[in-house]
Amino acid sequence: MNALLVDDSRLARTELRHLLQAFPDVTIVGEARHAAEARAQLTQLQPDLLFLDIHMPGETGFELLESLETAPQVIFTTAYDEYALRAFEVNALDYLLKPISEARLTVALEKARAQFLTPAAAAVPAASEPEPAPQPLSANDQVFVKDGERCWFVRLSDIKLFEINGSYTQIYFEQHRPLIPRTLQHLEARLDPKVFFRANRQQIINLKWINSIEPWFSNTLKIKLREGPEVEVSRKQSVLFRELLSL
Template sequence: MNALLVDDSRLARTELRHLLQAFPEVTVVGEARHAQEARTLLHELQPDLLFLDIHMPGETGFELLASLETAPHVIFTTAYDEYALQAFEVNALDYLLKPIQENRLTSALSKARAKLMVPAPVAVAVAGPEAEEAPVAPLTEHDQVFVKDGERCWFVRLSDIRLFEINGSYTQIYFEQHRPLIPRTLQHLEQRLDPRVFFRANRQQIINLKWVESIEPWFSNTLKIKLRGGGPEVEVSRQQSARFREMLSL
């Protein structure tokens, strides 16, 4: 993947270039200090990937994108978190807050890799509604995710989500006082979430272990868990109760 770095801070560009050295599949083909310079280099270099700051002298990163007829895949790099929703509205792959963490950069590049290297679709039988999706990097509790339910949007840190629960053909997310629905299965979420933090309690629910308030024995050697912050009590299946004890006992 050929990448262009656009940031008015030379130090920020140097730090990002240094971080990208850990990813041999990424080649930094150029750097730009502002939108006008970036526009010229985009035309000349035709990069696959654009690491783009938002606040720059002259035009913002959003204004640069709006002026382009075509653009590479974009990963925003910024010190400001209030533009996250706007970033996803312009189909950004990811939104990295400075100082950029290596695990977040890894996740962003995995998304870029999936977009750029997925083979052309072929006619095959699929196992379920999500089988056609390209694999993406696992998420940590420190990652922030974009959640949209109808006309409402959130940019929420996974550590703030205490429960995922099946609701019809959707999954309901519990964080703060919100209960949005997303078109994802628990199986898909379980594959993406850190198993050291998010535990599949039963066929209907995944809990955040750091939100557990109390645990009590329940019927047939199972467990019942109460979470801080409200929401339903969670009855852990017999198989998962045994796994829970084994995983968390000294």
């Protein structure tokens, strides 16, 4: 994969270049200090992958993407976590917080490789064109959650339950219970089905947080989550649950 590094900080570009040396399938074809320089290099070099900072002199990383007719796959690199939600809305592969760890970079590059192994590896469409369905998230991905004035950057593996609460969905992690304006259908489409299971019309559970399972009424199941509530699995989903988790 040919990669272009876009960051106004020379030190940040140097550190990222050093980290990428551990990945022989990634070739850095260029660097840019700001959006105008990046735009010219994108046209000239046609990279497969764009490591993109958000805060830069002049245009932001988001403004750069909005100005392009087509763009390569994008991995945001930034010191700020408040733009994570917007990053996923523009179909970014990943959102890496500085200082970038090799482990998180490894996860991001695995997503990039997966894209190039499928026909969907074509360029990301411009904002004016219909966007493809968002890419599924792995349990190791971190997501930005905002509820009122409070914000979190939480790893999906730490979320034990998604539950409908009125017209919102409530998220259970640690001692927090924020509400987000997303439907369970939207979340189910993005979550890893090997980790998250739709227990009923109201709830999606993280299988890794199950503490105990017991038979319940009418051939259904009741699941107790570690440090969390009990969840009753619907009859239809109880059958599916047994099929999925049986030898």
